[in-house]
Amino acid sequence: MQVPAPFEYERATSVDHAIALMERLGDEARVVAGGHSLIPMMKLRLAMPEYLIDINDLVDELQYIRFTDTEVRIGALTRHQQLLESDELAAVFPIFRDAEKVIADPVVRNRGTLGGSLCQADPSEDLSAVCDALEASCVIRNTSGERVVEMHDFHRGPYETAVADGEMLTEVRIPIKPNSSSAYHKVERRAGDWAVASAGAAVTMDGDVIADGRVGLCAVGPNLTNVQPISDALRGQAPSEELYARVGEIAAANASPQTDTRGTAAYKTHLAKELAVRSLRVAVARATGQA
Amino acid sequence: MEISMNLNGEDITAEAEPRTLLVHFLRDNLGLTGTHWGCDTSNCGTCVVWVDEEPVKSCTHLAAMASGHRVKTVEGLETAEGLDPVQEGFIQCHGLQCGYCTPGMMMTARALLDKNPDPSEEVIREAISGQICRCTGYSTIIRSIQWAASKERETAVTLEGSPA
Structure with a gap:
């Protein structure tokens, strides 16, 4: 029987309350939302917090998808299922629905949250690549106020983020750009499994050329949620199969997967290449009204 | 800690450690063994119960988190009119x-x-x-x-x- 080590449980009544508790308790405290990353880690003693602060009651403060003319703001406690079902979100950022369809399974999606996924910072986790492709930024709050951290600064490495002790991720902001679209492709062994490999792409068109493009990879190595050399190769180029093939080669060259039960390193490298091409192709087709 | 919930339409209260998972709380503390305990890793889904009308995997849900909520288990499917x-x-x-x-x-x-x-x-x-x-x-x-x-x-x- 797998059961977490003993801890004290406290239910936060507001974000301020949660942050005050964390500031007081320091690195002995962890926030729990959906719990579908943290509780398994606690069962395995990979995480042994002395205090667990349950933020699931903070729906009014932390669960929303709000649109302005220039950006979308998503509360950290927004569940995968809500991200999947939002037609408005899918219309602006189709990459979200692409990814959410293949994250875990429907029952797990009822619990898991955007904030939890990003804070877990697992290199196999899909939403990090999604948010990085979209150039999202993260709002982090502590007792003295809030700061906004770009997605590429948010992730410090596997399982490490910019969120310090006594702080909490509260919101993700994603800029809405005209003439843009996005896509996500993943290969998994069965429903609900982690990716063997996956890739997300977002592009902004300027007439017939790609003004800006970003491609990120999952499960094929650390710190690949945006592959900068791909962005460099895309800038100012007209979309073509030759360009996509070049991007695929860059993706493969940057991947550093390990052979494990999900596949060999060679197979995962092949997937990194192929999925980068496919996600980019679909993102461009969507941005140019061809899909 | 004291855990209270509306379970299959009835208000209940029981003592459990904060680390108690909902599946064990239901089976061991309350004797409702209809909910099964399977893989323990939120993969197999045999432990699914409802919390506020939404199916969740009770092996990855603390009983404490369900306190104050409505929980429904397989025992709650049957009604006075018969089987669901x-x-x-x-x-x-x-x-x-x-x-x-x-x-x-x-x-x-x-x-x-x-x-x-x-x-x-x-x-x-x-x-x-x-x-x-x-x-x-x-x-x-x-x-x-x-x-x-x-x-x-x-x-x-x-x-x-x-x-x-």
């Missing part, structure tokens, strides 16, 4: 062989039909994609859910058509 149509469907269409996955399958199926009374086979397959049946009886499970759906639709039509 989903339960009847599993009997009629042989939706179980060993029965291990059955409670989770039925709770997920009930939640699906409450949201969507006429799901396609594809929608049913997606809905139960977080549940594992190692007898691999998926086809009969899908037929069982379809049986329940059509029975409920028939009943709904009869009720609508019946004289006031």
